[in-house]
Amino acid sequence: MKHIRNFCIIAHIDHGKSTLADRLLDYTGAVTAREKQDQLLDSMDLERERGITIKSHAIQMEYVFEDKEYVLNLIDTPGHVDFSYEVSRSIAACEGALLIVDAAQSIQAQTISNLYLALENDLEIIPVLNKVDLPSANPEEVTDDIVDLLGCDPEEVIHASGKTGFGVDNVLKAIIERIPSPKGNIDEPLQALIFDSVYNPFRGVETYFRVINGSIKKGQNIKFIATDKNYFADEVGTLKLKQVPKKEIQAGDVGYVITGIKEAKEVKVGDTITDAKTPTTNAIEGFEDVKPMVFAGIYPVDTEDYEELRASMEKLQLNDASLVFAPESSAALGFGFRCGFLGMLHMEIIQERLEREFNMTVITTVPNVSYHAFTRKSPDKTVIVNNPSDLPEPSILDRVEEPYIKATIITKADFVGNVMSLCIEKRGQITNQTYLTTERVELTFDMPLAEIVFDFYDRLKTVSKGYASFDYHPIGMKQSKLVRVDILLNSQPVDALSALIHADNAANIGKKMCEKLKELIPRQQFDIPIQAAIGAKIISRETTKALRKDVTAKCYGGDISRKRKLLEKQKKGKKRMRQVGNVEIPQEAFMAVLKLN
Ligand code: GTP
Numbered sequence: 007m008k009h010i011r012n013f014c015i016i017a018h019i020d021h022g023k024s025t026l027a028d029r030l031l032d033y034t035g036a037v038t039a040r041e042k043q044d045q046l047l048d049s050m051d052l053e054r055e056r057g058i059t060i061k062s063h064a065i066q067m068e069y070v071f072e073d074k075e076y077v078l079n080l081i082d083t084p085g086h087v088d089f090s091y092e093v094s095r096s097i098a099a100c101e102g103a104l105l106i107v108d109a110a111q112s113i114q115a116q117t118i119s120n121l122y123l124a125l126e127n128d129l130e131i132i133p134v135l136n137k138v139d140l141p142s143a144n145p146e147e148v149t150d151d152i153v154d155l156l157g158c159d160p161e162e163v164i165h166a167s168g169k170t171g172f173g174v175d176n177v178l179k180a181i182i183e184r185i186p187s188p189k190g191n192i193d194e195p196l197q198a199l200i201f202d203s204v205y206n207p208f209r210g211v212e213t214y215f216r217v218i219n220g221s222i223k224k225g226q227n228i229k230f231i232a233t234d235k236n237y238f239a240d241e242v243g244t245l246k247l248k249q250v251p252k253k254e255i256q257a258g259d260v261g262y263v264i265t266g267i268k269e270a271k272e273v274k275v276g277d278t279i280t281d282a283k284t285p286t287t288n289a290i291e292g293f294e295d296v297k298p299m300v301f302a303g304i305y306p307v308d309t310e311d312y313e314e315l316r317a318s319m320e321k322l323q324l325n326d327a328s329l330v331f332a333p334e335s336s337a338a339l340g341f342g343f344r345c346g347f348l349g350m351l352h353m354e355i356i357q358e359r360l361e362r363e364f365n366m367t368v369i370t371t372v373p374n375v376s377y378h379a380f381t382r383k384s385p386d387k388t389v390i391v392n393n394p395s396d397l398p399e400p401s402i403l404d405r406v407e408e409p410y411i412k413a414t415i416i417t418k419a420d421f422v423g424n425v426m427s428l429c430i431e432k433r434g435q436i437t438n439q440t441y442l443t444t445e446r447v448e449l450t451f452d453m454p455l456a457e458i459v460f461d462f463y464d465r466l467k468t469v470s471k472g473y474a475s476f477d478y479h480p481i482g483m484k485q486s487k488l489v490r491v492d493i494l495l496n497s498q499p500v501d502a503l504s505a506l507i508h509a510d511n512a513a514n515i516g517k518k519m520c521e522k523l524k525e526l527i528p529r530q531q532f533d534i535p536i537q538a539a540i541g542a543k544i545i546s547r548e549t550t551k552a553l554r555k556d557v558t559a560k561c562y563g564g565d566i567s568r569k570r571k572l573l574e575k576q577k578k579g580k581k582r583m584r585q586v587g588n589v590e591i592p593q594e595a596f597m598a599v600l601k602l603n
Contacts, residue, residue: 298346
C-alpha cells in the first residue's frame with residue numbers, strides 16, 4: 007500500500023483535465039505509440055466529438071521514482087455540472103487531487119466547487135497551473151489567485167502544459183511526494199466504494215471500485231449494500247488501458263469486477279461492496295440515489311414507432327442508469343414517454359444517442375422540473391408533477407412548490423451589475439457577494455431550478471461577454487405562485503406545449519410564446535389562430551396567415567415521378583414534425599418556450 011497513490015483531476019470545464027491525463031499516460035508508458043489517440047480516456051464517440059467527458063474513467067499507471075516502483079491510479083472525472091454526483095464519488099475514492107487551473111482563464115466556478123468537494127473529503131490538493139504555453143497565459147497573476155484561494159506557497163503551484171508536456175515530470179513527482187499512500191486494513195471484512203460502472207454489451211456491467219478495507223477476490227461471493235443483492239465475482243482486475251485480470255485486489259487499490267449484471271441500474275455509484283458471508287457493518291457514507299432534475303416528453307415522430315422507441319429506451323437505460331422514463335400519453339402527440347434527465351446536456355445526449363445508435367427520430371417536448379403540488383382536500387399529501395398537464399385544476403389546488411438551487415457565479419467586477427439583473431429577472435435572490443480579488447467577484451443566489459435549466463447559461467455568457475462561470479446545487483423545495491399556461495392551436499389545446507410559469511411572468515411569457523410559435527409554425531392552407539390561456543382565460547393571440555397559393559398544386563396532374571421523388575425525400579429526412587389536429591408542428595415549436603428572449 008505504501009507505493010500506491012490514488013488521485014483524481016479536478017478542474018473547471020475545458021481547463022484541460024483530459025489532455026493532461028493523456029500526457030501522464032504517455033509519460034509513464036501506460037500507452038504505447040500505437041494506442042495513442044487524443045483524449046484517450048474519453049472513449050465514447052460522443053465524448054470525443056464534443057470534447058467533453060461524460061463518464062468518469064479510471065486508469066492505472068506504473069512509475070519508477072527514485073528507484074522505487076509506484077502504482078498510480080488516476081480517476082478522471084466529468085466536468086459538467088449535470089454529472090457532478092460522479093465527480094463527488096470519484097473524489098471519495100482518492101487521497102489526492104490535481105487541481106487544474108487554466109493559466110489564461112484563472113479560477114472559475116467549478117474550480118471552486120470541485121475544490122470544496124475535495125477538501126470535504128480531506129484530499130491533498132496539488133495545484134497545477136495549466137496551459138502555460140498559451141500566448142494569452144497570465145502565469146503570475148493566476149498563480150497569485152491560486153495562492154489566495156488555497157493559502158499555499160507560490161512554489162507549490164506546478165506550471166504545466168498538457169499540450170507540450172511541459173512540467174509533467176513535476177506533476178508526477180508531486181503526486182508521489184505530496185499525496186499520502188492509502189490507509190486501510192487488508193485483514194478487515196471487504197469494504198469497497200463503487201465510483202463508476204460501465205456497460206459492456208458483451209460482458210455485462212463492469213463495476214469500478216476502490217477497496218477501502220479487506221480484499222476482493224476472483225470467485226468471491228460479494229454483496230452490494232444499498233441494493234442488498236449478492237453476486238459472484240466472475241472476474242476482478244486492474245484498469246490499465248485494457249483490463250488486466252487479477253486474482254485479488256487489496257485494500258488501497260482500484261479495480262473492476264464483472265459479475266454478469268446485465269443492467270446498469272443494478273449498480274449504483276456510491277454503493278459499498280462487501281463480502282456476502284462476512285459483510286462489513288459499515289457502508290461507506292454519503293450514498294445517495296441520483297435524482298433526475300429535468301423532465302421532458304419523448305415521442306416518436308411516427309406513432310407506429312412507439313414500441314420500437316420503448317425497446318430503444320430500455321436498451322439505452324441498460325447502459326445509462328441515470329436515465330429514467332415512464333410511459334405517458336398526450337392528447338396532441340399520442341403515446342410516448344416522460345423521461346427524467348440529470349440536466350439539459352444529459353437530455354441532448356440521450357436524444358442524440360437515440361438517433362445515432364437506434365435510428366429513432368423523436369420529438370422532445372418542453373423540459374420542465376419536478377414540482378410538488380398539494381390539493382385543498384389533502385394539503386399534506388404531495389402530488390409529484392413531472393408534466394405540467396398533471397397539475398391539479400386551480401379549483402382544487404392548494405399550493406405548488408418548486409425546486410430551488412444555490413447558484414454560484416464568478417465574474418469580473420465590471421459585469422456584476424449585468425449578472426445581478428439577469429439573476430433577479432430569473433427570480434433569484436442574492437445571498438452573498440465576495441471579492442476574490444479586486445477584479446473577480448463571487449456571487450451566490452438562491453434561485454428556482456426551472457429558471458436556470460433553460461437558457462440561463464447562454465444569457466449569462468452574453469451579459470458577461472463570456473467572463474462568467476457558473477455552478478449550482480439543489481437546496482430543496484419552496485412554495486411559488488405558479489400557473490399553467492396552455493397553448494391552443496386552431497382552438498385546440500396542445501397539451502405538449504403547456505408550461506408552468508410564475509404568475510407574475512405568465513402574461514408576458516404567454517404573449518412571447520404566441521409570437522414565437524407564429525414564427526415557427528409553417529403556414530398552411532388556412533389561418534391558424536395561436537392562443538395562450540390560463541384556465542379558461544385567453545391571455546394572448548396571434549395568427550399564422552394562410553398561404554396565398556397552393557405550392558404543392560404544381561405536383562398534381564403534372565409529373566408524377568417528381569412528386570414521388572419529393573415524397574421519398576421527405577420520408578428519408580423524416581422531418582421532426584407532428585401533425586396535431588390539422589396543424590403541422592415542427593420540433594422547434596415544442597422548445598419555443600426556452601428561446602423567448
Ligand atoms: P472536460 O472533459 O469537458 O471537462 O474538459 P477538460 O478539462 O478535460 O479539457 P480538455 O482536456 O478536453 O481540454 C480543453 C481544450 O483545451 C482542448 O481544446 C485542448 O486541446 C486544450 N488544451 C488542453 N491543455 C492545453 C494546454 O496545455 N495548452 C493549450 N494551448 N491548450 C490546451
